[in-house]
Amino acid sequence: MKQNSFSLKQLHFPASFQHQHPPVQNVNEIFEDQLSVGQRAADWVANAMGSWKFIIIQSSILTVWIILNVFAWVQHWDPYPFILMNLVLSMQAAYAAPIIMMSQNRQASKDRLEVHNNFLINQKAEEEIRVILEHLDAQNQAIVQIHQILLALQQSNIAEMPSRDE
Numbered sequence: 211m212k213q214n215s216f217s218l219k220q221l222h223f224p225a226s227f228q229h230q231h232p233p234v235q236n237v238n239e240i241f242e243d244q245l246s247v248g249q250r251a252a253d254w255v256a257n258a259m260g261s262w263k264f265i266i267i268q269s270s271i272l273t274v275w276i277i278l279n280v281f282a283w284v285q286h287w288d289p290y291p292f293i294l295m296n297l298v299l300s301m302q303a304a305y306a307a308p309i310i311m312m313s314q315n316r317q318a319s320k321d322r323l324e325v326h327n328n329f330l331i332n333q334k335a336e337e338e339i340r341v342i343l344e345h346l347d348a349q350n351q352a353i354v355q356i357h358q359i360l361l362a363l364q365q366s367n368i369a370e371m372p373s374r375d376e
Contacts, residue, residue: 221352227341231334237324249316256313259306 245253258264275295279288288294 221355223348224344227338234331235327237327241320241323252309252312256310
């Protein structure tokens with residue numbers, strides 16, 4: 211039988227991938243553990259004031275305030291044009307705006323940390339995908355070489371078979 215110039219020992223596969231990166235971190239857990247009491251309060255105020263519940267309750271209170279002062283069922287403590295109500299709302303807005311901005315700034319910091327974490331994860335994924343593609347390419351080359359060997363073996367077997375005429 212004829213020897214092929216190629217053997218299966220010549221097949222080459224890349225080395226196994228070694229994970230050499232730190233584990234993925236949960237940004238929410240990291241960030242929540244570091245919050246001060248003031249930051250937690252700012253988040254609570256921002257969440258409360260940014261809800262339908264707050265809007266409905268505030269609208270109800272303002273409606274009752276106006277009705278009581280227009281019809282004077284109790285006493286005119288804030289007659290039309292409701293200057294005291296405007297003062298209360300202005301004070302509420304004056305305190306609410308900076309508190310909400312504190313919460314938004316903290317959220318922006320958290321978002322930056324999360325985006326950086328996503329970038330690191332994407333880098334890891336890209337590296338692992340590259341390694342997988344290298345392994346697939348090596349497998350494709352090996353399959354082509356094995357196919358060539360099999361074809362050569364098949365052709366040599368066909369050539370060595372005695373013909374039926376003999």
